[in-house]
Amino acid sequence: MGIINFQGKRSNEQNEQNEPILVRDYMTKKLITFKADDSLDHVINLLITNKISGGPVVNDQNELIGIISETDCIKHISESKYYNMPTDSNNTVGNNMVTDVDTIDKNMNIFDAAFKFLSSRRRRFPVVENGKLIGQLSQKDVLKAALKIQGNTWNG
Template sequence: MGIKSFQGARKQQATAETTVAIRVRDFMTRDLITFKPEQSVEEVIQTLIKNKISGGPVVNKNNELVGIISEGDCLKQISESRYYNMPMEHHTVEKRMARNVETIDGNMNVFDAANRFLESKIRRFPIVENGKLVGQISQKDILKAALELKGQNWK
């Protein structure tokens, strides 16, 4: 009886040693392309195309997150400008950005974050610490984490 208990404890210890706790902050992007509320939508479109991204966080002068602007937000502006035959150069990010932005905790487990992506249908979550934008995690970042950790046990 004592031998089985000892072997069970060793097996449990070995499993615990190979288990990897991986956090969002380990895979988030820290060097972000951000936008300002006063920027033109046309400038955002140029930046999205040039950098091959689908959107980005909007921050104020204190680097506090105030919104998100996406390709979809820009498409709405193009569509309305064309429909009303209005030039786009006077339209700002502030008028088009999404203001109610869901954020995610940098200490969250990456696979819990994956579930948040599935539940919300959002493509990117900003990470805010002490009121400041510090990074962003995307669905692609989660996929990279899964490939990097392939074959390991996850917490």
């Protein structure tokens, strides 16, 4: 008589763990957002105070219109100092934000989101539903998901 199965009987719990882990389960919903007419000084203060590297820019209807980051602020400061111009001349989010923003779907699998981070070299993706900002997924959120998965299913 031959061996039928080396692994033995499998429990039903494994089927439950195969549920996809989605962006919506790990995205940040309480966001610090900015308006186009905010000053860069205001942005820099909030970035430092809240220990974040950037955030979404929305209009009055909470529609995503851009992203402002530390890099955008540094670029403005650097250019104004280099050309010996006062920092107030273009000192608004609207003049310095990135408007071509990649977003991510709330129903995307977290592993597909991880690949999107790797291929795009972005640090965050806004999550938009019906044109409205509903959250943001950062690389740190993906790491949190990985730790939870490791605690439940990975051996090690």
